[in-house]
Amino acid sequence: MKQSNSNIRLTINPESFLKDPESSVLGNKIIQGGIELIDEIGFEAFTFKKLAKHIESTEASIYRYFESKHKLLIYLTLWYWAWVDYRLVLATTNIECPKDRLMRAIQVVTEAVQQDSNFLQVDEVKLHRIILSESSKIYLNKKVDSDNSSGFFTQYKDVVERLSSIILEVNPTFKYPHMLVTTIIEGAHHQRYFAEHLPRLTDIIKNEDAVTTFYKDLVIKSICD
Amino acid sequence: MKQSNSNIRLTINPESFLKDPESSVLGNKIIQGGIELIDEIGFEAFTFKKLAKHIESTEASIYRYFESKHKLLIYLTLWYWAWVDYRLVLATTNIECPKDRLMRAIQVVTEAVQQDSNFLQVDEVKLHRIILSESSKIYLNKKVDSDNSSGFFTQYKDVVERLSSIILEVNPTFKYPHMLVTTIIEGAHHQRYFAEHLPRLTDIIKNEDAVTTFYKDLVIKSICD
DNA sequence: TCTTTTTTGATAGTATTACTATTATATTTG
DNA sequence: CAAATATAATAGTAATACTATCAAAAAAGA
Numbered sequence: 001m002k003q004s005n006s007n008i009r010l011t012i013n014p015e016s017f018l019k020d021p022e023s024s025v026l027g028n029k030i031i032q033g034g035i036e037l038i039d040e041i042g043f044e045a046f047t048f049k050k051l052a053k054h055i056e057s058t059e060a061s062i063y064r065y066f067e068s069k070h071k072l073l074i075y076l077t078l079w080y081w082a083w084v085d086y087r088l089v090l091a092t093t094n095i096e097c098p099k100d101r102l103m104r105a106i107q108v109v110t111e112a113v114q115q116d117s118n119f120l121q122v123d124e125v126k127l128h129r130i131i132l133s134e135s136s137k138i139y140l141n142k143k144v145d146s147d148n149s150s151g152f153f154t155q156y157k158d159v160v161e162r163l164s165s166i167i168l169e170v171n172p173t174f175k176y177p178h179m180l181v182t183t184i185i186e187g188a189h190h191q192r193y194f195a196e197h198l199p200r201l202t203d204i205i206k207n208e209d210a211v212t213t214f215y216k217d218l219v220i221k222s223i224c225d
Numbered sequence: 226m227k228q229s230n231s232n233i234r235l236t237i238n239p240e241s242f243l244k245d246p247e248s249s250v251l252g253n254k255i256i257q258g259g260i261e262l263i264d265e266i267g268f269e270a271f272t273f274k275k276l277a278k279h280i281e282s283t284e285a286s287i288y289r290y291f292e293s294k295h296k297l298l299i300y301l302t303l304w305y306w307a308w309v310d311y312r313l314v315l316a317t318t319n320i321e322c323p324k325d326r327l328m329r330a331i332q333v334v335t336e337a338v339q340q341d342s343n344f345l346q347v348d349e350v351k352l353h354r355i356i357l358s359e360s361s362k363i364y365l366n367k368k369v370d371s372d373n374s375s376g377f378f379t380q381y382k383d384v385v386e387r388l389s390s391i392i393l394e395v396n397p398t399f400k401y402p403h404m405l406v407t408t409i410i411e412g413a414h415h416q417r418y419f420a421e422h423l424p425r426l427t428d429i430i431k432n433e434d435a436v437t438t439f440y441k442d443l444v445i446k447s448i449c450d
Numbered sequence: 451t452c453t454t455t456t457t458t459g460a461t462a463g464t465a466t467t468a469c470t471a472t473t474a475t476a477t478t479t480g
Numbered sequence: 481c482a483a484a485t486a487t488a489a490t491a492g493t494a495a496t497a498c499t500a501t502c503a504a505a506a507a508a509g510a
Contacts, residue, residue, distance in 0.1 A: 042367040142267040144422045176428045187408040197369045203401045221446045
């Protein structure tokens with residue numbers, strides 16, 4: 001039933017790197033080691049010097065792949081949203097009913113992430129934790145407008161657009177599809193982070209993926225009038 | 226009709242500062258100048274050295290008030306949520322109908338912020354912009370658990386709790402009041418930031434405060450079954 | 451296989467950041 | 481007016497976020 005395909009690669013905006021990290025052994029070690037180390041010590045404490053030690057290379061070598069740690073985070077975020085988009089396509093193709101498609105799509109963007117054996121160099125569980133806690137930092141800063149011009153957020157916009165258009169299929173008169181989608185996506189990220197660190201800001205319910213249930217319910221109620 | 230009161234002061238968790246900035250001229254200049262400068266150059270580029278120059282003081286003097294720029298941001302965020310909580314009380318007292326109270330409360334936490342003449346040392350419009358783009362950084366880092374123990378998020382939790390309890394008054398069987406509240410609050414912040422920088426992630430509608438309308442509608446539909 | 455190109459490692463250096471420490475000078479308060 | 485407190489001036493440190501240079505190793509091309 002489930003098919004796996006190890007011949008696929010996600011296309012990442014080349015403006016995010018100086019040299020394609022997927023093109024060499026060191027490049028792949030930077031990605032893999034970078035995910036491990038950022039997850040472990042957090043983006044603020046993370047430096048290329050520490051990463052060099054972690055992967056047994058040198059600072060200068062890493063700088064040949066990425067201009068800065070900010071750009072590395074952008075690369076990882078682009079990869080993540082390309083991956084989500086790919087899974088959205090898988091989850092929704094050949095499903096006739098728009099409402100079913102919408103529910104499957106919301107499942108994909110809100111559920112707890114699992115390992116994907118199609119991409120061996122990336123630990124998706126760790127990457128997801130990084131996305132929850134670090135990825136908003138790529139747009140919450142003064143470079144946002146120029147980074148936007150460089151196309152660093154198009155992958156995310158594509159995901160938002162894909163979901164918005166399914167919403168409009170279900171209810172063509174709904175006025176705020178993009179707001180609803182970003183509310184769900186960002187919301188799901190927050191709830192999972194809160195559940196770990198600030199539990200009084202969310203509602204944890206035993207034996208239930210409350211996050212996914214809550215957001216599915218929210219969408220159904222708000223678009224079906 | 227509208228009453229103003231210049232004798233009020235918001236109580237801020239003293240663990241966030243070394244010396245109370247409201248207690249001296251320099252302290253107030255640090256708050257006022259800090260808000261101006263963070264708004265202008267962003268939190269990443271902001272340093273106490275630059276702030277010292279901005280307010281014509283010295284780096285070492287500022288360090289006597291705040292341990293780090295991180296603590297200053299925590300102080301500003303605490304102040305902001307204390308102020309929101311105070312406005313929530315004003316907006317909801319003496320309103321009988323729980324549904325009305327809820328709508329007024331949502332108005333307070335989602336609307337575009339205006340100057341409050343009760344607090345002359347703080348530019349609330351600038352502070353609000355800082356909250357939108359910088360305040361999530363206070364919990365999206367590895368210090369979150371110890372900062373939580375220090376009580377740096379209680380002010381925010383109080384606001385969430387206040388809104389959650391109104392929701393439960395309207396619908397006592399609603400399962401996810403905290404999720405709904407944080408979804409709204411964080412969502413409204415995101416939408417306003419997106420409207421400025423990433424408009425394709427939101428829906429901007431002329432002559433309408435789409436953010437407030439959207440979230441009021443969302444709450445009504447999701448809690449009234 | 452030999453040569454050329456590319457990739458990586460080793461080392462060094464710089465401006466800035468995020469602080470701490472010390473001492474002198476104002477300013478406030480009792 | 482003295483004593484206490486607040487602020488300014490200056491100096492110093494370890495770490496960060498890079499850039500530059502050059503040699504060694506590996507890969508690719510002929």
